[in-house]
Amino acid sequence: MECTCCGACCVAPDIAALDKPLGVRCRHLGDDNLCTIYESRPQICRDYAADALCERIAAPSLHERVERYLTEFGLLDEARANAGASSMRQARGLPILG
Ligand code: SF4
Ligand code: SF4
Numbered sequence: 001m002e003c004t005c006c007g008a009c010c011v012a013p014d015i016a017a018l019d020k021p022l023g024v025r026c027r028h029l030g031d032d033n034l035c036t037i038y039e040s041r042p043q044i045c046r047d048y049a050a051d052a053l054c055e056r057i058a059a060p061s062l063h064e065r066v067e068r069y070l071t072e073f074g075l076l077d078e079a080r081a082n083a084g085a086s087s088m089r090q091a092r093g094l095p096i097l098g
Contacts, residue, residue, distance in 0.1 A: 003050040007033030007062050010045075012069035012079070014088060017042040021091035023070060023079025033062060 010029045014022040030036045035045070057068035070076040085091035 001050045001052060001054055003054065004058075005034060006054070006058070006065055008054075008057055008065040008069050009048055010035065011062065011066045012075075014091075015042070015044060016088065017044050019087045019089075021082045021085045021088050022075055023066065023082050024085055024091070 007029060010026045010033070012023060014020060015026070018026060018028070020026050026035075028035055028037045028041070035041055053069070053072060056072065057065045059065045059068060066079075067076060070079045082091040087096070090096055
């Protein structure tokens with residue numbers, strides 16, 4: 001499976017190396033759904049490879065693709081609860097440290 005650069009894996013999963021909560025768009029994802037720091041992206045992003053999941057979540061819009069991705073893992077409700085969170089800590093409802 002070739003990566004179609006659909007952007008879903010830069011929005012749906014939580015990524016600790018980026019302090020990116022579940023379902024929250026990575027701050028480095030450009031408007032064209034391409035990574036704006038591609039050359040210096042974290043190792044976790046380098047290691048992520050397209051697989052059968054990418055085909056299963058294929059849909060016309062990024063929003064739909066992300067919802068399908070999260071649904072695959074039973075994480076849609078948790079992700080919806082994270083809406084607006086800017087860090088994993090905030091998404092978990094923990095106090096934000098200064
Ligand atoms: S979800 Fe799959 S097809 Fe979409 S950008 Fe990520 S690896 Fe590529
Ligand atoms: S750093 Fe780049 S590749 Fe990694 S999640 Fe963000 S936009 Fe995607």
